[in-house]
Amino acid sequence: MTVDGEVRRLSGEADEPGWEVDPDDEWGVAVITTVGRQLRLRREAVGMRAAEFAVAVGYGEDLVYKVEGGKRIPRQEYLDKADEVLGAGGLVAAAWEDVKRVRYPKKVRELAKLESQAVEVGVYESNGINGLLQVPDHARALFEAMQPPYSPDEVERMVAARVARASIYERTPAPALSFVLEEAALRRPIGGTMVSRRQLERLLEVGGLHNVVFQVMPLNCETHSGMDGKIELLKFADGSAVGRSDGAFNGRPTSDPKHLRILELRYGTIRAQALSPRESLAFVEQLLGET
Structure with missing residues (x-):
C-alpha cells in the first residue's frame, strides 16, 4: 500500500486533500502560497467561481479557498483533478514536484x-x-x-x-x-x-x-x-x-x-x-x- 493509502483513514477534515501550513515554515509558506495563487488565477481565467470549481473537483468550497489562499497544502490527487478540470495540460499537476518537498513539517x-x-x-x-x-x-x-x-x-x-x-x-x-x-x-x-x-x-x-x-x-x-x-x-x-x-x-x-x-x-x-x-x-x- 502507498503512503497516501496508509494514511487515508481518518474521517472528517483529515479526509480533505491536504494539511494546514505551518506559519513558521517560511519556505513551505512561500511554495504553497505560490501554488495557491496559480490555481486561483487559472480558475478565474476559465471563468469558474470557487463554488463551481469545488463541485467539479469534488471537494468543499471552503477547502478550495484555503488551498488558493496558501493556507492548506494540497495533495497530489487534488492537483491532478484541478489540472483536469481547468484543462491545464499537466501544468497544475506538475506543481506537485514543488509541493511534495514541503508537505511534511x-x-x-x-x-x-x-x-x-x-x-x-x-x-x-x-x-x-x-x-x-x-x-x-x-x-x-x-x-x-x-x-x-x-x-x-x-x-x-x-x-x-x-x-x-x-x-x-x-x-x-x-x-x-x-x-x-x-x-x-x-x-x-x-x-x-x-x-x-x-x-x-x-x-x-x-x-x-x-x-x-x-x-x-x-x-x-x-x-x-x-x-x-x-x-x-x-x-x-x-x-x-x-x-x-x-x-x-x-x-x-x-x-x-x-x-x-x-x-x-x-x-x-x-x-x-x-x-x-x-x-x-x-x-x-x-x-x-x-x-
Whole structure:
C-alpha cells in the first residue's frame, strides 16, 4: 500500500486533500502560497467561481479557498483533478514536484534529508519504537495519545511524514542500519492487540533485511549504559557524522569529533549489552506468539 493509502483513514477534515501550513515554515509558506495563487488565477481565467470549481473537483468550497489562499497544502490527487478540470495540460499537476518537498513539517524534512544522505544509521531508543520502524497505526496511536492533543489534521500529517521516512529501506546502495530497542517498548500494546501484532511483524520484517541489525535490550540486563536516554548516530559518505543523545551535550545534535567518540562508545557498549541480532529476532517471534 502507498503512503497516501496508509494514511487515508481518518474521517472528517483529515479526509480533505491536504494539511494546514505551518506559519513558521517560511519556505513551505512561500511554495504553497505560490501554488495557491496559480490555481486561483487559472480558475478565474476559465471563468469558474470557487463554488463551481469545488463541485467539479469534488471537494468543499471552503477547502478550495484555503488551498488558493496558501493556507492548506494540497495533495497530489487534488492537483491532478484541478489540472483536469481547468484543462491545464499537466501544468497544475506538475506543481506537485514543488509541493511534495514541503508537505511534511520542517523538522521532519530536515531529519529525513539527513537520513537520506547517511551511509550508516545507528539508533538506541530508551522509551519506544523508533520512527523508522513504526507501522502507520502504531504512529497514529502515539500521536493521538499526546497531550495537549493534536487535531486530526495534525495527526494525519505527522503519520504521513513518519511513514514516508521508511523510504530509507528502498535506497540503493542500501545504508547500514542498526537499532537497539528496549524490551518494555515491545511489550507495551500501543494501539491495541492487532496494532501490536502488526508492529512486531514489521520488526521481524525489517530485522531480516541484509543491511539491518536489530537488537533488543532485555529487562533483566543488570548493566545498562543507556539509562541517559536515546542515542542517534548518522555517518555520511564523505567521512563526516552527526550524533545526538538525550543525556549528553544538552540533547543537541553535534558533529564535534570528541563528542561523537563519546556517543559511539556509549552506543557500542549498549549493543554489546543487548541480545544478539539472532536472539533478538527470536525474542520478537516469541512475543508475537504471546500477543
